Amino acid sequence: MRITAARILSALALTAAAVTIPAGVSADAAPPPDETHVTFSPGQVNFSKVKVGETKSRKVTLHAKDGWYLLGGSDDGVFSWGDSTCVGQPKCTVVATFAPIQVGPKAGTLGFTMCPPAEPNMPPCVDVPLETTGTGVAPVKFAPAKVNFGNVEVGTSKDKKVGLKIDDGWYLNSGGGDGPFYWSDSTCVGQPRCYVKATFDSVIVGPTSGQLLFVICRSGGPNPPPNCVDVYVPVTGNGT
Known part of the structure; x- marks a missing residue:
């Protein structure tokens, strides 16, 4: 049988049609990040009631797995976290802080950028959220x-x-x-x-x-x- 360009294109089309792409997933999309590479304790931070103008802190233990480590992160308004000694470590404790400036309940998300070990074919760094809540109390x-x-x-x-x-x-x-x-x-x-x-x-x-x-x-x-x-x-x- 003679192989022509038309037959090759037809075979490729049939192969592509046989590939099933799950609903909601783009063919060009990267695989979703695996957020199980890190766990937090507690899994959510509730600061309860804090007077406006004052600050309350809570310790959060971070445990990275499989060689992953903390690179950095982000704050969210009146919620923040710090402890530069934790950056680059697989397991450590950071200090989360709530400093309300208004009366009433508030919610936010602290961001933690987790990165994989420097090995070939590893996924990119991922941002892992930690939910926070607290209530500002009037003075x-x-x-x-x-x-x-x-x-x-x-x-x-x-x-x-x-x-x-x-x-x-x-x-x-x-x-x-x-x-x-x-x-x-x-x-x-x-x-x-x-x-x-x-x-x-x-x-x-x-x-x-x-x-x-x-x-x-x-x-x-x-x-x-x-x-x-x-x-x-x-x-x-x-x-x-």
Whole structure:
């Protein structure tokens, strides 16, 4: 049988058609990185509650396998890690840190660049994530923590006293209200402990909710960020 160029092309086409490529995988794509080359302990880092302006650290043990080693990595906003003595080592401990600058829950991802031993036909370095969580806590406590004005006749106002207990090194700078809710008492500004007068101006019939804003700032300086933090107190009332 005579072999022609047309027969060769036809045979190649049939061979290509017989190759099955899994769904979602490109024929040109590199094989996925094997993230089992490293394990972390703990597998996730939860810093729990940390006051804004303060820092909390936790140790994380890194164990690389099969000759892999730590080359470097990356931080994620208020989450970071360090320990240069760990770079190049197969097993060691790094220090993960959470330094919140806002009140409330926060989540992030620390990156660790793992590389294989210097041998032929080894895969490239891979970035391995480590999930982190933490909650920023305000440097102030309110009493009550939530203000409920109850029933207030439309066209009238009702006042309630709110106590502030501010951490050392912080003070009340300013603040504001939300619609019919607001607070006042200029004698409280600049003081670590005092009371403000919260007010609800009832203007419509029915339940109303909002927030009171308190801007709490650091005393003196220089200080690590933040210099000031916004703290909110929920308020509710019912117009009758």
